[in-house]
Amino acid sequence: MSPPIRFAVALTLALTAIALPALAREPECATGSHAETRACLERLTASVEAELQRAEARLAARIALWDAESPEVRRALRLLDADRKAYRDYRAAQCELQASAAAGGNGAEDLRAMCMIEQDRARMALLYAQLDRFGLAD
Secondary structure: OOHHHHHHHHHHHHHHHHHHHHHHHOHHHOOOOHHHHHHHHHHHHHHHHHHHHHHHHHHHHHHHOOOOOHHHHHHHHHHHHHHHHHHHHHHHHHHHHHHHHHOOOOHHHHHHHHHHHHHHHHHHHHHHHHHHHOOOOO
């Protein structure tokens, strides 16, 4: 086997080793062809992003109803907005880093999508935990 072909085979095996554990985290997308897996990941990414937006809106609504002085409510809403923007920047950088493990190959988009799903799910857990901190007065 020539060195370029050996390299291509080694790279393919390495990328498969990287992608398979990641796909195990999203079992609903781990079946079928690569095109089917990719389409599933795209649907799941959009669905989880929509869930995340609903969680952010729910927290903003809870803060708006919070039993605190108006300046504190406005401050908390501004901080939530800044946090939302900072999270999006962090997620983009983190997922680009994870996608770079595919060295520009076909798996890069899959790794990026799986990262976004994982990051957004973790973010939603944090947002839902915040709901109790901005509880309504009894």
